[in-house]
Amino acid sequence: MDDRSFNNQRIHGMSDVVFECVLAYIHDSRDRQSISLVCRRLCELEAQTRKHVTIALCYTTTPKQLLRRFPFIESLKLKGKPRAAMYNLIPEDWGGFATPWVEELSKSFSCLKALHFRRMIVKDEDLELLARDRGHVLQVLKLDKCSGFSTDGLLHICSSCRNLKVLFLEESQVIEKDGGWIHELAMNNTQLEALNFYMTDLSQVSFNDLELIAKRCKSLVSVKIGDCEILDLVGFFRAAVSLEEFSGGCFNKQSEEYASLAYPPRLCRLGLNYMSTNEMPIVYPFASRLKKLDLLYALLDTEDHCVLLQRCPNLEVLEARNVIGDRGLEVLARSCKKMKRLRIERGADEQELEDEEGVVSQRGLTAIAQGCLDLEYIAVYVSDITNAALESMGMNLKNLCDFRMVLLDKEEVITDLPLDNGIRSLLSGCNKLRRFALYLRPGGLTDVGLTYIGQHSQNIRWMLLGYLGESDSGLLGFSRGCPSLQKLEVRGCCFSEKALAMAVLQLRSLRYLWVQGYRGSKTGFDLLTMARPFWNIEIIPPRKVNCGDGREMEHPAHILAYYSLAGPRTDFPPSVIPLASITQ
Amino acid sequence: MSESSTIEIDFFSKKASDRRDIQGMISKINPELLKTAIASASANSFVANTSFSSSLQLQTPCNQNCGVVNMPVTVAPMTIFYNGTVSVFDVTSNQAESILKLAESVNSVSKNVVESTRVISNDLPMSRKRSLRMFLEKRKERHEAMSPYACSQGSTS
Numbered sequence: 001m002d003d004r005s006f007n008n009q010r011i012h013g014m015s016d017v018v019f020e021c022v023l024a025y026i027h028d029s030r031d032r033q034s035i036s037l038v039c040r041r042l043c044e045l046e047a048q049t050r051k052h053v054t055i056a057l058c059y060t061t062t063p064k065q066l067l068r069r070f071p072f073i074e075s076l077k078l079k080g081k082p083r084a085a086m087y088n089l090i091p092e093d094w095g096g097f098a099t100p101w102v103e104e105l106s107k108s109f110s111c112l113k114a115l116h117f118r119r120m121i122v123k124d125e126d127l128e129l130l131a132r133d134r135g136h137v138l139q140v141l142k143l144d145k146c147s148g149f150s151t152d153g154l155l156h157i158c159s160s161c162r163n164l165k166v167l168f169l170e171e172s173q174v175i176e177k178d179g180g181w182i183h184e185l186a187m188n189n190t191q192l193e194a195l196n197f198y199m200t201d202l203s204q205v206s207f208n209d210l211e212l213i214a215k216r217c218k219s220l221v222s223v224k225i226g227d228c229e230i231l232d233l234v235g236f237f238r239a240a241v242s243l244e245e246f247s248g249g250c251f252n253k254q255s256e257e258y259a260s261l262a263y264p265p266r267l268c269r270l271g272l273n274y275m276s277t278n279e280m281p282i283v284y285p286f287a288s289r290l291k292k293l294d295l296l297y298a299l300l301d302t303e304d305h306c307v308l309l310q311r312c313p314n315l316e317v318l319e320a321r322n323v324i325g326d327r328g329l330e331v332l333a334r335s336c337k338k339m340k341r342l343r344i345e346r347g348a349d350e351q352e353l354e355d356e357e358g359v360v361s362q363r364g365l366t367a368i369a370q371g372c373l374d375l376e377y378i379a380v381y382v383s384d385i386t387n388a389a390l391e392s393m394g395m396n397l398k399n400l401c402d403f404r405m406v407l408l409d410k411e412e413v414i415t416d417l418p419l420d421n422g423i424r425s426l427l428s429g430c431n432k433l434r435r436f437a438l439y440l441r442p443g444g445l446t447d448v449g450l451t452y453i454g455q456h457s458q459n460i461r462w463m464l465l466g467y468l469g470e471s472d473s474g475l476l477g478f479s480r481g482c483p484s485l486q487k488l489e490v491r492g493c494c495f496s497e498k499a500l501a502m503a504v505l506q507l508r509s510l511r512y513l514w515v516q517g518y519r520g521s522k523t524g525f526d527l528l529t530m531a532r533p534f535w536n537i538e539i540i541p542p543r544k545v546n547c548g549d550g551r552e553m554e555h556p557a558h559i560l561a562y563y564s565l566a567g568p569r570t571d572f573p574p575s576v577i578p579l580a581s582i583t584q
Numbered sequence: 585m586s587e588s589s590t591i592e593i594d595f596f597s598k599k600a601s602d603r604r605d606i607q608g609m610i611s612k613i614n615p616e617l618l619k620t621a622i623a624s625a626s627a628n629s630f631v632a633n634t635s636f637s638s639s640l641q642l643q644t645p646c647n648q649n650c651g652v653v654n655m656p657v658t659v660a661p662m663t664i665f666y667n668g669t670v671s672v673f674d675v676t677s678n679q680a681e682s683i684l685k686l687a688e689s690v691n692s693v694s695k696n697v698v699e700s701t702r703v704i705s706n707d708l709p710m711s712r713k714r715s716l717r718m719f720l721e722k723r724k725e726r727h728e729a730m731s732p733y734a735c736s737q738g739s740t741s
Contacts, residue, residue: 087711199715492708
């Protein structure tokens with residue numbers, strides 16, 4: 001009925017043309033989703049004008065379904081393995097293969113310019129196909145925490161994609177054969193704006209090629225590399241006049257030459273790896289310009305952090321290990337009033353390798369809560385915590401959208417557990433929260449506290465619950481709330497299969513569940529309480545994993561369940577078992 | 585496939601690789617019968633006494649009408665979970681007993697069946713993000729490599 005001959009149709013009295021013009025201004029995918037539900041014609045129009053699609057799990061749909069629904073997309077983001085893969089908890093061969101997607105994308109998606117694979121398995125053949133069929137139009141390629149490919153695949157990309165503006169490989173596991181790919185990039189490309197192979201093990205990259213890229217690519221704004229001696233980058237820094245962001249490199253020498261290094265004039269986002277106390281002063285000349293600082297891989301102690309942060313009044317983003325300490329956070333709270341994102345990661349466990357003062361507790365958190373009022377994101381590993389600190393955050397941090405807290409297990413006694421009241425205050429005070437992660441220990445949060453989370457998380461879409469609650473009734477109380485919860489991750493909790501399945505049925509927005517560590521039955525039958533159409537349930541059974549130095553660790557079972565329009569997977573590895581869903 | 589509930593399908597004679605055949609057969613069984621049979625399994629005390637003890641409870645409207653399936657008196661539904669597939673078929677008590685004897689004669693439950701750990705609380709060590717773990721390992725190596733040399737500045741290097 002609604003075919004192309006009805007070109008000048010009217011919808012609600014207005015011509016198609018009007019809607020087409022208006023739709024071009026609507027970008028939020030949720031708004032577009034609402035529009036597409038109004039009537040068939042608007043659904044078609046919306047589909048034709050949709051520019052970007054994110055598929056949160058690649059097994060929820062198929063390339064053909066994507067083609068039917070959104071044939072003209074210019075940008076696609078696909079995610080594969082569960083988030084837990086970043087912590088080495090998921091078998092490497094779990095899945096998330098890019099091949100079927102690359103095949104269809106290369107063949108049928110004529111407008112595609114930007115592609116982002118996250119936690120997927122990408123093969124050299126995929127990259128070769130992409131380079132051959134889309135090389136001339138591809139502008140953005142992000143292989144984000146991917147694996148399965150080598151520098152040969154990158155060579156194809158760099159030889160054929162001459163219009164590439166963004167090449168992003170951060171944290172991917174790339175098999176390195178040589179440095180030819182970056183040489184090709186240097187020779188063929190003048191459009192590059194962002195190059196990132198940070199936290200890959202690519203070491204055969206020649207600094208001469210980096211310098212050539214900086215010379216030829218006038219718009220080069222962001223470069224994040226692996227371990228390359230900083231002194232070798234003098235030429236690179238001199239040539240990269242537009243550079244705003246740099247991370248990587250390393251300081252291998254004990255040299256005064258580091259001090260005389262000139263950095264690009266617009267550099268304001270910085271991460272210098274293996275930078276120690278001696279080299280820190282090189283940052284001072286432009287520290288006041290810094291908006292983003294990555295100290296995760298630096299070799300600084302608590303005092304160093306205090307000294308440095310005091311000089312960074314314009315800092316908006318900071319990443320550091322917990323060696324920053326409470327004292328460092330107090331300095332941050334006093335000096336850096338524009339802070340938006342703060343991430344404090346867990347440092348080494350061995351005492352000799354980290355500063356004694358390198359612990360973060362309620363003292364540092366309270367300082368941050370009172371000093372950095374614009375904070376939008378906080379992720380922190382704490383060694384101690386109180387309800388009062390959480391209350392303070394709830395009272396002060398009104399712009400907080402993302403809260404993640406892990407209580408380390410080193411200290412046996414924690415000042416103030418359970419955290420029921422503090423968490424309730426935090427959640428009711430920070431009503432813009434969209435993402436929430438809380439990882440405690442038995443006794444950290446009671447069933448009442450877990451129910452509070454359910455009651456006070458109106459807008460939260462993603463949650464990670466670690467060692468929370470005391471029994472199934474806590475989970476059931478939780479699942480009566482959380483109206484917006486789409487993705488739930490649960491680890492180390494005491495809930496039974498039955499309770500997990502019932503919770504899934506109660507969480508009305510839930511479309512994805514991951515669990516590791518639960519009270520399982522011998523057979524897994526109870527999980528089938530949540531069996532329903534379009535709901536895939538998969539199990540990764542317990543397995544022994546080699547964790548290096550000859551030791552073996554037992555990994556408990558995982559449950560992964562998600563809505564899918566594609567039916568059960570057809571590419572299960574031996575390590576993953578499907579529970580076939582009962583379909584109508 | 586006929587709707588008679590006395591047709592017998594011998595799943596055990598099929599190899600594991602014929603999973604698709606098995607699923608194909610299940611999909612041809614009247615879905616209403618399948619749902620009811622599964623739901624009524626919980627009411628069947630015979631099944632409850634066997635090693636396949638956990639009852640399967642689906643949230644289906646049939647739950648209320650457990651007993652309303654027209655089957656010959658001596659035949660009862662048996663639900664089998666095998667290699668990740670669910671099969672339901674009606675067997676006489678003799679047939680059921682033979683199937684169970686056969687299953688019990690195989691030693692222990694194979695490791696491929698979901699056998700989750702019972703105790704969880706301290707079995708899950710906190711794992712570190714891969715990038716950080718690599719950095720800390722490298723730093724340790726650097727630290728060890730530099731220790732033969734006297735280092736007069738700072739406590740960390």
